[in-house]
Amino acid sequence: MLALLPGCGVSEEKPPVKLEPEKRRLFKTPELKEKSSVDMGKQLDAELLREIDWHVRAGFYDKSDLMRIICEEIFYEREDIDEALVSKAIDSQFATLEEKKKTWPAVTDCDRLDSVFAALNKRGIIALQNAGNTQSDGFEDSLYELEEHPDPASVVGYCFYHSQDLERVVGGYGLYLAFGPTGQSKGKEIGNIVREELQKAGLKVEWDGTTNQRLIVRDLVWQRR
Structure with a gap:
């Protein structure tokens, strides 16, 4: 029988770590200025624009993903959503991101993070990025990966962050990583x-050395290609 053992941060009711105040790299809400066939007399509100902005900069979603996420998931109850204007805003943000990429260093913190997750998988740890929306989702995704693993006996643990963790790190906070053991391995x-x-990988990490706290990657500049 395959099983993951509870590690740090699986419970939703009592998060193991409070998000400590940090100096946040705030970003401006994007504005739509370019005119087109879309009725630009209409404007998207700040909340909707913010969702588009961080999802684009997260680097995990394409245009079709974002149209579905924005129109069918996050704001599905709103009848005033102008899909043409949402599409225009997404295109604008992708264009802005492509220009910013030209100024990024050859190796970004996200490149380093990718290398870490690849190394963890090689060491028998199921390591997942952007795993679901909650810690329970991440745990379930890890269990699924364990069940589908070609050599489950070689797996010693799991590590992941979910979309809420992703939103925080894109906004300038540290990245929280949940982890835990499988089989006879120990959480620590x-x-x-x-x-x-x-x-x-050269990333700054904080952890109290117990299974009561998730690891935190500090000062991570989110630049995902």
Whole structure:
């Protein structure tokens, strides 16, 4: 029988770590200025524009994903959504992001993070990025990956962050990573491996060394290609 053992941060009712105040890199809500066949007398509100902005900058979604997420998931109850204007805003944000990419360093913090997750998977830890919307989702995704793994006996643990963690790090906060063991491994052992790989990649990580707290990657500049 395959099973993941509860590690840090699986319960939704009692999050293991409070989000400590940090100096946040605030971003401006994008404005639509370009005229087109769309009725530009209409404007998208700040909340909707903010959702488009961070989802685009997250780097995990394409245009069709974002149209579905914005119009059919987040704001599905609103009857005033102008899909043509949403489409225009998404295109504008993607264009802005492409221009910003030209100024990014050859190796970004997100490139380093990708290398960490690849290294963890090689070491027998199921490591997932943007795994669901909640910690329970991430745990379930990890369990699914374990069940589908070609050699489940080689898996010693799991590590993930979910979309709420992603939204925070895109907005300038630290990235929280949940982790835990499988089989006979120990939660602390998995935490130590994750911390080791993060530090090897040159990322700043904080952790109290227990399974009561998720690891936190500090000062991570989110630039995902």
